[in-house]
Amino acid sequence: MTAMQQAYNVYEDRCPTRLVLDRLADKWALLILDRLEGGPVRFNHIRRDIKGISQKVLAQTLRKLERNGLISRTIFPTVPVTVEYALTPLGHTLTDTVSALAHWAEKNMDAIFAAQRAYDETHPV
Structure with missing residues (x-):
């Protein structure tokens, strides 16, 4: 671990890792990073694949991911x-983590819904 890596602490409120x-x-x-795991994809293809994302939000998110070095843009x-x-290459270091998180939600929705129902029954509004 380098001296620079040791200087970052995610629990500190002013740490840039936040x-x-x-x-x-x-x-x-997360959805964009997971979608790009299979290889390069065109803008409109991403938009068609990720239901519910607007063109504006997609463009903004792609720019932020590019700025952080996680994706590249080829014209x-x-x-x-x-x-x-x-x-x-930096973005590829996240593929296992992103995929696990995104698809964890799919695999565990029934348990989450059951937990929400149980909570709501014991904590009435």
Whole structure:
């Protein structure tokens, strides 16, 4: 571990790692990163695959992920212009974690719904 790595502490309120965690904790960022695991994808393909994301939010999230070095953007000089997004080597270091988290929710929804019902029965509004 380098001296720089030791200087960061996610439990400190002013640690810059909090900004990265904030970016990664976003549902759209997780879904985009998981979608890009299979290889480069065009903007509109991502938008079609991730139901419910608006064009504006997709563009904003892609920019933030690119700024943080997690994805790359490649522009092809076609008419109209084609843009593809792909995971960077840094982004690839997250694929197992992102996939596990995203698909954990799918596998455990029944248990979560049961826990919510049990809680609601014992904690009336």
